[in-house]
Amino acid sequence: MRLATFRHRGARRSGVVSGDALHPLPGDLTALIREGPEALGAAARAALRDPGTVPVPEAGLLSPVDPPTVRDFVAFEEHVEGVRKSVDGVGGVPGAWYDAPAFYFTNPYxxxxxxxxxxxxxxxxxxxFELEVAAVIGVEGSDLAPERAGAHIAGYTVLNDWSARDLQSAEMKVGLGPAKGKDxxxxxxxxxxxxxxxxxYRDSDGFLRLGMTVSVNGVEIGRDLLSNMGWPFEELVAYASRGTAVRPGDVLGSGTCGNGGCLAELWxxxxxxxxxxxxxxxxxTMTVDGIGTISNTVVAGADPIPLARARRRDRARPATG
Structure with a gap:
């Protein structure tokens, strides 16, 4: 099934996509996901039986979910090779990248x-831009083994991890990773x-072999396969759940694909x-086989409100006793 959140005639709604029609669901998609796969499946089947539909071209598609958290991984080796040189001037792939699927938290708002x-x-x-695919969690779980983690995925969607490279490059010198550059x-x-x-689309190694393309103003910039990830999504979910919990609605991004999945890699x-x-x-515009296409237009933003540099302070200490 394809499940969407959309705005129609001023109202926010959710629905099941069938061809060029949306069959409205009873309630918010994120809330339905939290009710569990059986409840979601029953609601979707009931919606498909209802003859009342909304044409997709008349609906303003929104993000399918309102995620409580967004973890973005860096699971493509080729991306690391290129973008690391662009951001901090260092070539190659850090040895630690191969040890575990690293991620950072980005802004769900x-x-x-x-x-x-x-x-x-x-x-x-x-x-x-950054061309990615994301998994959305459907069932809560902690300390999951990879062979169990797939059952906790509600579905997949296309992700564009927009990045302010100059802001990112400056702030990463502090050693805490990207912040305002991804915010x-x-x-x-x-x-x-x-x-x-x-x-x-699953290959013999358990990866989803989905073609991924990105273009700017109709000119193709990048093309790759999702199956070039260093880890399949099941292992990303397992790692994310280690020592904590993944919960319904959580988003886990694949990280940016290679071969032009972002401009910084090419730079x-x-x-x-x-x-x-x-x-x-x-x-x-980004398209992923089996999922669909997203497209966004860049517009001018606000000027920054100036902030003073850090004040150097005398290192006074609290009184004792």
């Missing part, structure tokens, strides 16, 4: 759907595709700065 305008973040002059926008969409729909490989950073008016 900045999640948008396909068609939304993306404002250039304040102070950014090197705006970039402003993440696109999810166009809908959530349940795992059974993608099983025909790091050839050193020319081409293609140039995104500018207002640019439209970024």
């Amino acid at each position: 900045a999640v948008v759907g396909t068609g939304a305008d993306i404002a250039v973040p304040p102070g950014c002059s090197a705006l970039d 402003f926008a993440t696109t999810l969409g166009p809908w959530l595709v349940t795992p059974d729909e993608l099983e025909p 790091g490989r050839d050193g020319t700065g081409e293609p140039p950073p995104l500018q207002p008016g640019d439209t970024v």
Whole structure:
């Protein structure tokens, strides 16, 4: 099934996608996911029997879920090779990358759907896209083994991890990873595709062999396969659940694919700065086999409100006794 969240005639709704029609669901998709796969499946089957539909072209597609958390992994070796050189000037892949699937937390309040305008973040002059696929958790679990983790995935969606590369490069010198460079926008969409729909794409090693492409203003920039990930999604879910819990609605991004999955990878490989950073008016379109297409247009953003540099202070200590 393909499950969507959309706006129609001023109301926010959820529905099952069938062809070019949306069959409305009774309630919010994220809430239905929390009720469990059996309840979600029953609601979807009932919706498909209802003749009342909304044409997809008339609906404003939103992010399929409102995630409580967004973990974004870095699971493509080729991406690490290129973007590391671009961001911090160091080539190669860190040895620690091979040990475990690293991730960072990004801003769940900045999640948008396909068609939304993306404002250039304040102070950014090197705006970039990142082509990814995300898994959405459907069943809570902790300390999951990889062979059990797949049953905890509700579905998959396309993810664009928008990045302010100049802000990111400066802040990562502090050693805490990206923050404001990733804080402003993440696109999810166009809908959530349940795992059974993608099983025909699974290869003999357990990876989903999905073609992925990204273009800017109709010109293709990158093309890769999701199966080039270093770990399948089941292992990402297992690692994310280690020592904690993954819960319904949580989003786990694959990380950016290689072969032009973002501009920074290309900048790091050839050193020319081409293609140039995104500018207002640019439209970024991403398509993943078996899932669908998302597209967003960049618009001008606000100027940064100046902040003073850190004040150097005398290191006084609290009184004792």
